[in-house]
Amino acid sequence: xxxxxxxxxxxxxxxxxxxxxxxxxxxxxxxxxxxxxxxxxxxxxxxxxxxxxxxxxxxxxxxxxxxxxxxxxxxxxxxxxxxxxxxxxxxxxxxxxxxxxxxxxxxxxxxxxxxxxx
Amino acid sequence: xxxxxxxxxxxxxxxxxxxxxxxxxxxxxxxxxxxxxxxxxxxxxxxxxxxxxxxxxxxxxxxxxxxxxxxxxxxxxxxxxxxxxxxxxxxxxxxxxxxxxxxxxxxxxxxxxxxxxxxxxxxxxxxxxxxxxxxxxxxxxxxxxxxxxxxxxxxxxxxxxxxxxxxxxxxxxxxxxxxxxxxxxxxxxxxxxxxxxxxxxxxxxxxxxxxxxxxxxxxxxxxxxxxxxxxxxxxxxxxxxxxxxxxxxxxxxxxxxxxxxxxxxxxxxxxxxxxxxxxxxxxxxxxxxxxxxxxxxxxxxxxxxxxxxxxxxxxxxxxxxxxxxxxxxxxxxxxxxxxxxxxxxxxxxxxxxxxxxxxxxxxxxxxxxxxxxxxxxxxxxxxxxxxxxxxxxxxxxxxxxxxxxxxxxxxxxxxxxxxxxxxxxxxxxxxxxxxxxxxxxxxxxxxxxxxxxxxxxxxxxxxxxxxxxxxxxxxxxxxxxxxxxxxxxxxxxxxxxxxxxxxxxxxxxxxxxxxxxxxxxxxxxxxxxxxxxxxxxxxxxxxxxxxxxxxxxxxxxxxxxxxxxxxxxxxxxxxxxxxxxxxxxxxxxxxxxxxxxxxxxxxxxxxxxxxxxxxxxxxxxxxxxxxxxxxxxxxxxxxxxxxxxxxxxxxxxxxxxxxxxxxxxxxxxxxxxxxxxxxxxxxxxxxxxxxxxxxxxxxxxx
Numbered sequence: 001x002x003x004x005x006x007x008x009x010x011x012x013x014x015x016x017x018x019x020x021x022x023x024x025x026x027x028x029x030x031x032x033x034x035x036x037x038x039x040x041x042x043x044x045x046x047x048x049x050x051x052x053x054x055x056x057x058x059x060x061x062x063x064x065x066x067x068x069x070x071x072x073x074x075x076x077x078x079x080x081x082x083x084x085x086x087x088x089x090x091x092x093x094x095x096x097x098x099x100x101x102x103x104x105x106x107x108x109x110x111x112x113x114x115x116x117x118x
Numbered sequence: 119x120x121x122x123x124x125x126x127x128x129x130x131x132x133x134x135x136x137x138x139x140x141x142x143x144x145x146x147x148x149x150x151x152x153x154x155x156x157x158x159x160x161x162x163x164x165x166x167x168x169x170x171x172x173x174x175x176x177x178x179x180x181x182x183x184x185x186x187x188x189x190x191x192x193x194x195x196x197x198x199x200x201x202x203x204x205x206x207x208x209x210x211x212x213x214x215x216x217x218x219x220x221x222x223x224x225x226x227x228x229x230x231x232x233x234x235x236x237x238x239x240x241x242x243x244x245x246x247x248x249x250x251x252x253x254x255x256x257x258x259x260x261x262x263x264x265x266x267x268x269x270x271x272x273x274x275x276x277x278x279x280x281x282x283x284x285x286x287x288x289x290x291x292x293x294x295x296x297x298x299x300x301x302x303x304x305x306x307x308x309x310x311x312x313x314x315x316x317x318x319x320x321x322x323x324x325x326x327x328x329x330x331x332x333x334x335x336x337x338x339x340x341x342x343x344x345x346x347x348x349x350x351x352x353x354x355x356x357x358x359x360x361x362x363x364x365x366x367x368x369x370x371x372x373x374x375x376x377x378x379x380x381x382x383x384x385x386x387x388x389x390x391x392x393x394x395x396x397x398x399x400x401x402x403x404x405x406x407x408x409x410x411x412x413x414x415x416x417x418x419x420x421x422x423x424x425x426x427x428x429x430x431x432x433x434x435x436x437x438x439x440x441x442x443x444x445x446x447x448x449x450x451x452x453x454x455x456x457x458x459x460x461x462x463x464x465x466x467x468x469x470x471x472x473x474x475x476x477x478x479x480x481x482x483x484x485x486x487x488x489x490x491x492x493x494x495x496x497x498x499x500x501x502x503x504x505x506x507x508x509x510x511x512x513x514x515x516x517x518x519x520x521x522x523x524x525x526x527x528x529x530x531x532x533x534x535x536x537x538x539x540x541x542x543x544x545x546x547x548x549x550x551x552x553x554x555x556x557x558x559x560x561x562x563x564x565x566x567x568x569x570x571x572x573x574x575x576x577x578x579x580x581x582x583x584x585x586x587x588x589x590x591x592x593x594x595x596x597x598x599x600x601x602x603x604x605x606x607x608x609x610x611x612x613x614x615x616x617x618x619x620x621x622x623x624x625x626x627x628x629x630x631x632x633x634x635x636x637x638x639x640x641x642x643x644x645x646x647x648x649x650x651x652x653x654x655x656x657x658x659x660x661x662x663x664x665x666x667x668x669x670x671x672x673x674x675x676x677x678x679x680x681x682x683x684x685x686x687x688x689x690x691x692x693x694x695x696x697x698x699x700x701x702x703x704x705x706x707x708x709x710x711x712x713x714x715x716x717x718x719x720x721x722x723x724x725x726x727x728x729x730x731x732x733x734x735x736x737x738x739x740x741x742x743x744x745x746x747x748x749x750x751x752x753x754x755x756x757x758x759x760x761x762x763x764x765x766x767x768x769x770x771x772x773x774x775x776x777x778x779x780x781x782x783x784x785x786x787x788x789x790x791x792x793x794x795x796x797x798x799x800x801x802x803x804x805x806x807x808x809x810x811x812x813x814x815x816x817x818x819x820x
Binding site for chain 2: 029033059060066095096099100
């Protein structure tokens with residue numbers, strides 16, 4: 001079976017960085033959704049999702065980001081997607097996710113993005 | 119088998135009726151003789167002798183008859199265990215013998231000295247009772263001997279029968295002359311020696327439980343006591359019973375006496391055997407309990423009961439087999455361990471034990487069954503715990519610990535090595551039972567999913583077009599192959615407001631029935647909106663309007679829409695986040711990717727501003743290929759995707775000259791690539807080939 005794990009670390013200015021590892025597909029999406037919900041309910045508003053170690057994402061995996069984006073933005077926060085591999089980025093790109101989400105090439109750029117918004 | 123049983127029964131019945139008749143006839147004859155020749159007159163020696171000889175014959179017939187009856191009775195009971203036959207016989211024998219003895223003792227000795235009807239009747243009743251009793255004893259010996267089938271034993275049986283005959287003969291002869299008595303004594307001694315030498319080893323005795331052995335011992339004791347009394351009473355010539363027997367059949371009292379000598383020998387031998395077998399009773403009891411509990415567990419397994427139920431039963435059996443002071447079973451490890459069954463101990467107490475960190479560690483780190491003779495050895499502070507010794511049995515399925523069985527005693531060194539052995543066996547059975555239970559659950563789940571997948575596939579298939587439209591200057595063909603878990607692909611041919619034909623291809627995010635239901639909603643929306651739609655972008659915008667707010671936040675639809683314009687040999691194409699279209703023309707394969715976001719991601723207004731529409735003019739034989747991501751993401755056994763480049767190379771190289779052949783050829787190539795690996799997603803391919811006559815204008819874009 002595909003494996004999927006996340007690591008959460010705290011960056012500057014109350015930014016929470018969620019690192020994704022492995023395969024995010026229909027089987028692991030609900031697990032990720034649960035974890036992201038826990039993070040957001042704990043009060044995180046500035047979230048950077050680090051895709052550098054994510055090997056694959058399916059349509060169900062993409063759906064998870066859409067669950068929270070509206071609520072986070074209403075609370076003046078945001079979810080930034082950073083450091084995607086080529087194959088993962090092309091999935092986001094094809095769907096037109098860039099209209100909805102800010103996708104940066106590195107986590108640092110995402111941090112800067114948050115800083116510039118302050 | 120059944121007919122053999124019936125034959126035995128019929129034979130036994132005929133035999134019994136025959137012998138009963140003989141006995142009745144003898145009794146009647148005897149009664150007549152008894153009336154003709156008055157009882158008690160022994161002065162007439164010649165008449166007494168002849169009468170005695172005659173009665174001896176009648177007695178012989180009686181004896182033979184009852185032997186046969188008893189033998190038949192014992193034989194018909196042979197299907198039961200030896201214990202049942204033996205205890206049944208001993209009970210009947212002891213009770214009858216003691217009743218006869220009590221009767222004999224109650225009747226005053228001088229009653230029989232008087233002649234008269236009362237004396238005559240009493241004497242005959244006692245005499246007949248004695249005959250029946252001794253016949254029963256002899257019959258039982260015969261039956262026991264006959265039930266042993268070896269050839270040597272058959273010889274033994276014949277010899278013993280001859281000895282019995284000799285005893286009988288000696289008893290008969292003893293009336294007339296003293297020569298009978300030595301014969302009788304010789305035969306008795308020989309028979310007794312033979313009985314002792316050939317005494318059966320009685321293997322069934324070893325396997326009896328303690329209470330059965332004690333019951334048998336008590337019965338044998340009664341039988342020995344009764345035989346000794348009988349032997350004493352009948353060998354004395356002046357007792358009421360001996361007199362009655364002798365009067366009924368000459369010398370019968372002697373015969374009964376010597377048979378009881380034999381009886382004392384046999385019963386005493388049996389008693390000794392039981393006494394010898396007594397000490398191993400606890401082991402036998404334990405073994406039978408162990409076997410019984412293992413059998414119970416195996417049965418439970420076959421019923422595929424729930425894991426909790428199996429664990430609860432095992433905890434119960436653990437306490438019963440090991441005599442432990444308490445036992446529990448828990449699922450999981452460490453802090454997640456959940457107590458599912460407790461025996462003779464309160465769950466709260468078990469939880470307090472579990473909280474002890476050292477105990478917890480012992481339980482969690484056990485890689486095989488372990489015996490802890492004294493917890494003090496493990497550094498556990500035993501003052502706070504009532505538990506002193508315990509056995510911990512870890513249960514693993516596929517090498518992964520999943521449960522634990524724990525038995526404990528409140529004394530140190532409470533467990534026997536056998537306890538460890540049997541609990542380890544329980545652990546092995548449990549691990550198999552748990553694995554089986556899980557397999558059962560997953561089989562049920564798989565069946566449910568299979569049903570769900572079937573329903574989803576049915577919905578999906580029913581939404582697909584049944585035929586391909588005829589459009590001037592275009593050749594159209596499409597196919598959708600659902601994955602084992604329906605992926606949400608959909609394609610259809612539509613007619614726009616202006617009457618032009620279009621193709622829609624879509625992929626609903628998600629799988630199974632939810633995806634299939636979204637597809638059904640989508641198809642309904644497409645059919646409703648396309649009547650008013652002026653073109654692909656307009657249709658997609660209308661769909662996003664209709665579907666916005668109707669979809670789950672997680673869900674979205676990617677979709678491509680193509681409108682065919684035969685008059686200009688042009689396609690109008692718009693894309694809502696869907697896999698881009700491939701166009702093959704003279705210059706090779708181009709990937710056309712107009713801007714556009716999937717339906718359901720953003721508001722309809724934003725969606726509309728992001729949407730781009732392109733016009734593609736086709737030359738004859740140019741081909742457009744619409745696919746879903748199931749095509750470009752088709753994987754082989756090594757999980758590698760075929761990729762856009764390979765698919766576009768396929769499109770370049772294919773020699774197929776109709777849309778249908780082209781789609782089929784791509785399908786074949788995909789399957790060749792996958793090498794039998796299951797498709798993760800539905801595969802949908804629609805090809806549009808231009809069949810227009812050559813024109814000179816080049817394709818334009820807007």
